[in-house]
Amino acid sequence: MAELVKQPKIGVFICHCGSNIAGVIDIPKLLEYTERLPHVVIATDYRFMCSDPGQGLIREKIREAGLNRVVVAACSPTLHETTFRRVLNSMGVNVYYFDMANIREHCSWVHSGEEDAALEKAKDLVRMAVARAAELEPLEQKESDVKPSVLVVGAGISGIQAALDVADAGYKVYLVEKEPSIGGHMAKLDKTFPTLDCSSCILTPKMSLVGQHPNIELLTCSEVQEVSGYVGNFTVKVERRPRYVIEDKCTACDDCVEVCPVNVPDEFNAGLSWRKAIYIPFAQAVPNAYVIDTEHCLGMTPIACGKCKEKCEPEAIDYEMESEILELEVGAIIVATGFELFDGRRVLEYGYGLYPDVTTNLEMERMLSAAGPTEGKIVRPSTLEKPKRIAYVQCVGSRSERYNPYCSRVCCMAALKQARQIREKYPDIEVTIFYIDLRAFGKGYEEFYESSARDYGVSFVRGRVSEIRHSFESDKLVVRAEDTLLAQPIEMEADMVVLSCGLEVFSDAEKLTRALGIQRSGDGFLLEAHPKLRPVDTNTDGIFICGAAQGPKDIPDSVAQAKGAAASALTMLSAGKVILQPYAAVVDEDLCAGCGCCEASCPYSAVNVVDNRAQVTEEACKGCGTCAAACPNNAISPQHFTIEQILAQLEALFQEAK
Amino acid sequence: MGKSFEPKIVAFACRWCSYAGADMAGTSRMQYPPNARIIRVNCSGRVDPIFVLRALKLKADGVLIAGCHPGDCHYLTGNYQTARRVALLKEYLKAMNLEPERLRLAYVSAAEGAKFAETMKSFVNEIKTLGPNPLSNGGQD
Numbered sequence: 001m002a003e004l005v006k007q008p009k010i011g012v013f014i015c016h017c018g019s020n021i022a023g024v025i026d027i028p029k030l031l032e033y034t035e036r037l038p039h040v041v042i043a044t045d046y047r048f049m050c051s052d053p054g055q056g057l058i059r060e061k062i063r064e065a066g067l068n069r070v071v072v073a074a075c076s077p078t079l080h081e082t083t084f085r086r087v088l089n090s091m092g093v094n095v096y097y098f099d100m101a102n103i104r105e106h107c108s109w110v111h112s113g114e115e116d117a118a119l120e121k122a123k124d125l126v127r128m129a130v131a132r133a134a135e136l137e138p139l140e141q142k143e144s145d146v147k148p149s150v151l152v153v154g155a156g157i158s159g160i161q162a163a164l165d166v167a168d169a170g171y172k173v174y175l176v177e178k179e180p181s182i183g184g185h186m187a188k189l190d191k192t193f194p195t196l197d198c199s200s201c202i203l204t205p206k207m208s209l210v211g212q213h214p215n216i217e218l219l220t221c222s223e224v225q226e227v228s229g230y231v232g233n234f235t236v237k238v239e240r241r242p243r244y245v246i247e248d249k250c251t252a253c254d255d256c257v258e259v260c261p262v263n264v265p266d267e268f269n270a271g272l273s274w275r276k277a278i279y280i281p282f283a284q285a286v287p288n289a290y291v292i293d294t295e296h297c298l299g300m301t302p303i304a305c306g307k308c309k310e311k312c313e314p315e316a317i318d319y320e321m322e323s324e325i326l327e328l329e330v331g332a333i334i335v336a337t338g339f340e341l342f343d344g345r346r347v348l349e350y351g352y353g354l355y356p357d358v359t360t361n362l363e364m365e366r367m368l369s370a371a372g373p374t375e376g377k378i379v380r381p382s383t384l385e386k387p388k389r390i391a392y393v394q395c396v397g398s399r400s401e402r403y404n405p406y407c408s409r410v411c412c413m414a415a416l417k418q419a420r421q422i423r424e425k426y427p428d429i430e431v432t433i434f435y436i437d438l439r440a441f442g443k444g445y446e447e448f449y450e451s452s453a454r455d456y457g458v459s460f461v462r463g464r465v466s467e468i469r470h471s472f473e474s475d476k477l478v479v480r481a482e483d484t485l486l487a488q489p490i491e492m493e494a495d496m497v498v499l500s501c502g503l504e505v506f507s508d509a510e511k512l513t514r515a516l517g518i519q520r521s522g523d524g525f526l527l528e529a530h531p532k533l534r535p536v537d538t539n540t541d542g543i544f545i546c547g548a549a550q551g552p553k554d555i556p557d558s559v560a561q562a563k564g565a566a567a568s569a570l571t572m573l574s575a576g577k578v579i580l581q582p583y584a585a586v587v588d589e590d591l592c593a594g595c596g597c598c599e600a601s602c603p604y605s606a607v608n609v610v611d612n613r614a615q616v617t618e619e620a621c622k623g624c625g626t627c628a629a630a631c632p633n634n635a636i637s638p639q640h641f642t643i644e645q646i647l648a649q650l651e652a653l654f655q656e657a658k
Numbered sequence: 659m660g661k662s663f664e665p666k667i668v669a670f671a672c673r674w675c676s677y678a679g680a681d682m683a684g685t686s687r688m689q690y691p692p693n694a695r696i697i698r699v700n701c702s703g704r705v706d707p708i709f710v711l712r713a714l715k716l717k718a719d720g721v722l723i724a725g726c727h728p729g730d731c732h733y734l735t736g737n738y739q740t741a742r743r744v745a746l747l748k749e750y751l752k753a754m755n756l757e758p759e760r761l762r763l764a765y766v767s768a769a770e771g772a773k774f775a776e777t778m779k780s781f782v783n784e785i786k787t788l789g790p791n792p793l794s795n796g797g798q799d
Contacts, residue, residue: 076681077698078673105684106696110775117692124695510729517732519675521769539674539768540732583700601703603734624733625704629743634708641700646709649697653668654716 008039008134011067012126013058015049015074017104022047024108024115025122030073033123037130041065050080055087062091069093069133073101073126079530094138096582096640101129124653131652135645139582146232146576147331148172150569153224153512156184157555158547158562159336160206165566166334167215171573174328175210176219176238181285183207184338188268188362190369192555193417194448200371204284211286219326220287223508227333227515230622231542232578236328242321244292244300245278249316252280252288256308256317264296266373270363272381273373278308278317283371292317332542332569335526336562337512339503339548342397342404349467350393350499356381357477358468358497361411364418378422378429380495387495390422391479392433393465398502399436406523408502409552412439415500416452423456432459432492434481442554461490468497503552518543525551536565541578544568583623583640587614591635598627598636607636665719665785667694669778670709672702674732675767676724682771690778693785694722701725702763703736707747710761714751717794720760720785724777727765737765757788 012034016022027045034043042065046054049072061067070093072084077100085095103122111118148171152163155177163175175182186192187207189199210216219240226237260276268275268282277297278290298305300319309317344352344360352358357380359367370376380387392415398408412435419431438460440449452458463481471478476493483490505524506512513520518538519527526545529537536544546565547558572578585598585607594612606620607627614627614636625638634643671677677698683690699705702725713721723744725737741763748758762784764777 076677076684078678078681102681102696105681107692109684109687110690111692112687113689114692121692121695128695128697514729519730519768527769539678601739603731603736622733624701624736625699626701626733626736626739629704629706630739634706638700638704641704643706643708646697646699646706647712650668650709650713650716653695654666654718 008069009041009065009067010039010069010071010130010133011058011061011065012037012040012043012071012073012130013049013054013061014043014045014126015054015072016045016047017074018047021074021104021108024112024118025103026115026119029119030122030126034073034126034130037127039069039134040130041067049074050083055083058084058087059091062088062093067093069097069136071099071101071126071129071133073103073122073129075104076100076102076106095141096139097133097136099129099133099136101125127655128649128652131648132645135642135648137639137642139639142580142582143577144230144232144580146572146578147234147329148573149174149328149330150332150334150573151176151224151234151236151328151330152334152336154184154335154337154506154547154549155182155210155218155220156336156338156547157186157203157206158338158549158558159184159334160210161559161562162334162336162546162566163210163216164206164213165563166569167213169570169574171215171570173216174219174238174330175216176222176224178221178223179281180220180243180291181281181287182210182218182220183282183284183286186555187282187284188270188365190365190372191417191421193413194442194444196417200284207284207286218287221291222326224512224515225325227517230580231540232331232572234330234333234542236330236333238326238328240324240326242323243289244294244317244319244321245290246316246318247287247289249314250289251314251316252290253313255311255313256290259307259311261305261307262296262298264293269366269373270360272363272366331573332544333516334565334569335512335516335518335543335545335549336547336565337506337509337549339505339552340507342408342501342504344396344499344501346403347396347499350396350465350497351468351470352499355468355470355477357495358499360499360501361414361418362501364498365414368418368421376425378426386426387429389430389432389494390496390498391477391492391494392419392431392498392500393468393479394433394435394500395464396499396501397504404502404504404523406552407439409439410554411500411502413442413445413448413554415498416440416449416458418498419458420452420456423458430459432461432494434461434463434465434479436462436464442556461492463490503548506549516540516543518545523551525549536561536568542572581623581640583638584618584621585616585623585625585627585636585638587616588635589613591633593633593635595632597630597632601626601630663786663790665693665782665790666717667720667722667781667785668713668718669694669696669722669724670699670702670705671696671724671766672704672726672732672736673698673700675726675730676702676764676774678768679724679766679770679774682769683774684771686771688771688775690775691782693782694778701731701733701736702740703731703733705740705743707743710747714756714760714791715793717791719788719791720762720781722762722764722777722781724764724766724774727767730767756792759784759788760791
């Protein structure tokens with residue numbers, strides 16, 4: 001029997017992928033060619049190899065021809081390697097006796113005008129895969145336990161929802177938030193489109209649930225520093241910065257705030273009001289405790305100031321508090337780090353930061369809020385009087401070659417919603433929205449737009465605003481644009497302008513993605529494993545993404561995605577086991593000279609020279625193969641990517657040329 | 659030989675970034691010259707200098723190694739080691755009377771389908787101007 005397995009009997013299955021492959025590559029010719037390759041005992045084709053009948057065909061041929069290795073020439077292994085490995089497994093063939101020739105993504109789709117060249121390339125790719133298949137070795141998959149806990153990074157609406165879902169299922173959640181309170185951007189919103197729910201009313205109950213949930217350990221003022229381990233078994237280092245206020249002792253009496261002599265623009269109110277250097281971020285903050293902003297605090301020594309500590313009766317203020325590093329053990333990680341608002345100052349011609357009456361959508365949101373800096377009144381920042389006309393400028397920073405090419409997806413609806421709120425409160429304020437396209441794509445959105453225009457008299461001008469300037473004669477802002485429907489330039493005077501600033505990825509994305517080993521797409525947002533079929537997975541097993549960190553998103557979509565990410569993490573946790581790929585490096589002790597090149601090259605310190613021989617710590621090795629490239633004797637090699645396997649591919653590629 | 663020279667290129671691509679970048683070029687239907695054949699490795703750091711030399715000896719006209727951007731390596735530092743090896747290999751190629759430009763290192767992320775296609779175009783053009791691998795003219799095997 002062993003003899004039989006050693007003799008490769010390879011079956012090659014060529015997929016048409018409908019017309020995706022067959023429309024470019026001449027399948028009969030490729031098939032005829034493949035049949036003649038060494039070790040190939042059967043070659044056949046089918047319209048969709050990944051479909052049920054396609055998989056059935058592979059099973060049938062394995063049985064009929066006694067295949068012991070399988071090559072599928074189809075799409076990228078990233079997409080369907082797992083699918084086909086399962087077929088082998090069901091037939092009792094070791095799943096590592098499998099290889100794919102990527103004749104779709106790397107061939108038919110990128111050489112569609114060159115049928116002959118594409119056919120030649122496909123032949124090469126199949127020949128290389130067959131040569132590799134002949135060199136493959138059976139490997140044993142390892143199972144590993146999954147730690148029954150999840151780290152959720154970011155506690156806006158997405159992170160909150162994901163944390164609650166995981167915690168409700170009975171698993172431990174560490175919820176890490178860099179700000180002193182959870183809530184994220186949603187906490188700053190007054191009402192949400194298209195239902196005009198009060199944002200706080202739907203968010204704050206969830207926030208307080210998080211604060212009280214027995215399965216959730218909330219870590220505010222905290223950031224992820226380092227991640228090690230692998231799927232099911234991550235170790236995460238989190239830095240918790242000091243609040244300088246002992247949460248348990250603080251009674252939220254506000255005495256400290258009264259004596260604090262420092263005034264700082266309040267971030268929560270988009271800088272429209274002031275807060276002290278010791279403060280609670282907002283009334284419904286969770287945890288509801290003060291925090292000292294050390295950047296602005298006068299110095300926390302009794303000589304410099306120390307007024308808050310002096311005044312605090314429960315002795316809740318502790319200047320000696322220090323940063324601590326917490327080490328968390330988790331099975332899965334959900335990244336929900338959200339977005340940052342595009343900085344309107346970057347568009348110089350709009351004068352934001354120069355003219356006080358040019359504001360942003362977030363500032364308007366705070367103004368509209370009854371709990372905001374103006375208690376819900378709309379005022380011109382320069383005069384504090386009620387404006388007569390407000391102009392909205394859409395797509396600030398979005399859909400622009402100069403800034404971000406993508407659509408930020410929420411600004412159209414947010415502007416419509418605010419415009420409607422303004423008109424509802426003050427029917428005498430005119431609101432005009434300058435837009436490129438109005439995108440009202442969600443459930444109930446188009447209806448909301450229709451009614452805003454019809455029932456609330458919001459007016460619209462189609463055209464990107466080119467400039468905003470201040471007129472000294474009228475003391476108003478002049479908005480200049482091309483009305484593309486009338487095909488003429490227009491100028492409109494307004495008392496106030498609201499910039500619909502778009503969404504950008506969260507500020508320290510680079511640091512976090514590097515710590516996690518996950519990737520970002522061209523727009524800067526986090527990259528999903530597959531845009532359609534694996535929207536909350538990343539390329540790193542066990543790490544999931546959701547919310548606006550993955551791309552601009554409104555609240556319903558963020559919540560839906562958060563629930564998806566939570567469900568994906570829970571699937572792993574409740575299964576309790578994960579399969580690890582057995583790609584760890586192995587050492588040929590006869591060849592090893594103990595030189596230590598491998599030890600020096602290993603990024604994980606997984607190889608050590610002991611008694612003049614390299615030794616691999618299998619749990620620490622990730623199978624990257626850097627050691628193998630460094631070894632002068634070819635004595636160490638990652639499994640499934642051995643020197644023989646790769647050289648076989650190379651040799652096969654040039655066989656034809658000989 | 660009268661026909662225009664179509665170089666044969668071997669590309670090693672790490673599965674996390676560059677192989678996925680090549681997939682992205684595919685899903686975006688970006689067209690590029692069909693001269694290269696990709697060999698998938700876990701990390702660009704897996705590319706043993708032997709692979710490069712063997713490819714050139716087998717008369718590859720060019721060898722591309724594509725990996726994650728500096729700092730983005732899925733295996734922390736594999737791509738830095740590749741960068742060092744490529745620098746040394748280029749010196750070695752010079753000593754062998756081969757143009758060092760026949761070996762190229764490129765950083766292509768999983769999202770950079772366009773960059774992958776561009777890299778292919780520019781590398782194929784560069785190799786076309788260099789002409790065929792000198793080993794394929796007077797070589798003995």
